[in-house]
Amino acid sequence: MPLKSNEVSVVILGGSGAVGKAALKTLLQLNNIQQITLLGRNPISTVKTNCVQQHKIDVSDPRSYQNYVQGHTTAICTLGVGQPTKVSKEEFIKIDKIAVLNFATECKKVGVKHFELLASVGINAKSSSYYLRTKGELVEALKALDFDRLSIFQPSMILTPTNRYGIGQAITLKIWPLLKPFFIGSLRKYKGIPVNVLGQAMAKNILKEGEAYEVLQWDQFYTVSK
Template sequence: MGKVALVIGATGLVGSHLVKQLTKATHITKVVTLTRRPVNYHSDKVINHVIDFENLSQYSSLFKADILFSCLGTTKRTAGSVDAQRKVDFDYQLHVAQLAAQMEVEHYLLVSSSGANANSNSAYLKMKGELEDAVKALSFKRISIIQPSLLLGKRTNDFRFAEKLGSVLLPLLCVIPGLKKYRPITGQQVAIKLSQFSMQSGHGVEYFTLDALFD
């Protein structure tokens, strides 16, 4: 029997590619996307709901699914401050995960970051690590945490200079022994792996780092 997939961050670099992958996936019968603005999809398989992330509890009924893909994220530059970025990267994502757990979603897949650590001195890696720790305490039967390095690909209305620079320099640096594991990966590659991971059997908490994403 096919599964219902729920996607947040569906308009982002990974999420937009993921929705396309899921429309072609034979194990998925319906894809529900929760976005801040309406999105039109060229597939009857996809249902879009526009929601207010400040009032997520009002939409709890939309969280009834088999699989949740959490691809939501922003940058300090786009958000305007670290606190505003944390609201998206931590608060919204955790609230979504809590609602999904309450609705008995079985499999939760989180796009996190390489180097995520709740004790990191980096505000970004710290919030990513704190989110990982928080969702692991929830009642999902299976949690898959994906930790890509620099994500490459065309973003809609969101030019990121640091990522553009990294996309040029990192591939050159990663030929050095020991640095290969930090090589960049495209949003499409991550999306393909997310779809594949959701098709495989598993239980408990599992991590997928760059080596697994490139296999």
């Protein structure tokens, strides 16, 4: 059934991750969302509502999902390697850049107007860090697709309630909140952001007016999530 001009429908790639789940939780609470389509390697078993459709796909093969992105006004992408240092550069680029760009390209082909990307603070296509450079190159490629609206979310440390990646993350989750008083002025963007606030911001931002190209960081996360 075609959507009316004032209806919003969202297709999400990476919804099973911490940020994706937080965004989905908020989307399900918003009255303006008519349809949500989740694309991923495995369905989310806890999601059981008529407005959500789930499809198991191969994130590396656009043909596995090209029919599922049609009919949506907005796309949210939170896909990414959880621990980039634990995989090869080639694998990181394959997931965090190529797979995301393929998804965005398919979305653009079928008329998705608004694309939201979970990125990272400090990304730059000319960075000496391959992680930040790859993310920066991705954003430049997304800009070239010329969506009506492109929203780039740039968190620093994402604070999750549980440790997902071992002792390194456990230490970081303990220490990062203690550094908050030192992140002032231009350093505010490096403050840790609770995953639920980031998810709320990604969800609620699609219902707010924004620029054709916009970068959202720590301050904007709290403003938009209210």
